[in-house]
Amino acid sequence: MTGIVIIGNLFINPMAAFALAKLNFKGKKLIDWIVIATMMIPYHMILIPVYVNMAKIGWLNTFLALTVPFLYQSLYIFMLKQFFKSVPNELIEAARIDGLTKMGAFWRIVYPLAKPSLITMSILAFAGTWNSYLIPSTLANVPEKYVLVVGLNSVKDAVFENTPLIMAGVVLTTLPILIFFFIFQRQYIEGISNSGIKG
Template identity: 85%
Template sequence: MAAKKRMTLISIYALLVLFGLLFALPFLYTIYTSFLTMKDVNQFSGIPELTVANYKMYFTNEAYDVPRWLLNTVIMTALVILGNLVINPMTAFALAKLQFAGKKVIYWIVVGSMMVPYHMILIPVYVNVAQLGWLNSFWGLTVPFLYQCLYIFMLRQFFISVPGEFIEAARLDGLTKMGAFWRIVYPLAKSSLITMSILAFAGTWNSYLIPSTLVNVPEMYVLVVGLNSVKDLFFENTPLIMAGVVLTTLPILIFFFIFQKQYIEGVSSSGVKG
């Protein structure tokens, strides 16, 4: 019986590995192609034929400023994640644990906003950003996105599950409601916050529509927008395009693999409740 169970587990893991390789194959092909020269595309080349020239071209060619675009992307992503780590949990905690006038109305506005495609409000966002003088600036790229209704809803579901006795005990110890939130409740949401950070990181790092709409000067391009302009210049150079894809995708994969355990825990603990 034990041997049969072991064989079943081996078969399951073998299938999982097989499907994992199948899903990873396109990205592995992308990485491999990014190290080729144009003449070696679509054929197998040995290690001696591989080259980093495509990556070197991105960082040394004066026609485009990839290091600046990369720095812009890092700054934008860091500011957006930081804002989401502060504003979303505070809003979610208020909707989950505090009592105030209009709470249900605000909650349903948050839920309703999740159902509106961002394309529908892109023009009003552009107009507001332009009126504030924030076009072609980090203000325009970050301030409108320092909170996300989806993450507020997700965190609210977690905070609902936190026993009210924790907060009451903190209040009896002399903490204010904000003190109880930051010192007691916020640390409990670590997994959910990491889950939110991963989703925010992926969405912001790979964002194209918003930055391309709010920015039209090359020195303020983010990586995806800048590399897309490079693609138009070198459309026929497949290895160079693949190197650009790796540059935009690899940071997200690294970020996810670092925090994948907390991500799974956060998804489990932020399910829809009550």
């Protein structure tokens, strides 16, 4: 689940951010404001509408219910948009003169330049998805579809008095995040500085 979410975020959010940063189209400012506004809404407030929609389309207790809600993240779009704004337009224009389309210029020129920001986004997406409890426990309530955190919580309820077992499970669920962070620590710090809010 976490792997699919990271791969989806590496495709969807950068394209949206690039469009908002570099392309001109009707309704761009409105979409930009919507992205910023959704950053201010806690996910708890939209959880019931998400649940109702998932139920209507028959996605409850499916893999899609555990991945699709994580694919759009306004914070990542905003962060990447700030980076893409710093990319000189001349690079894109030079690529267009060489015969690339706008999408070609994005994938071949701009996307590789965003590597530190993309790694930062991947670390945040990894930690957020891996540790997510509210969405998976709401949209999937059968043991076969439990994610690690939800499964660990069910074990805690079953063997409440076995503290060593529960703590061992907590340590094991924390290790992948620590390993992922330490591998990409340098790029993470670089990505945070590159994607910072610029005046």
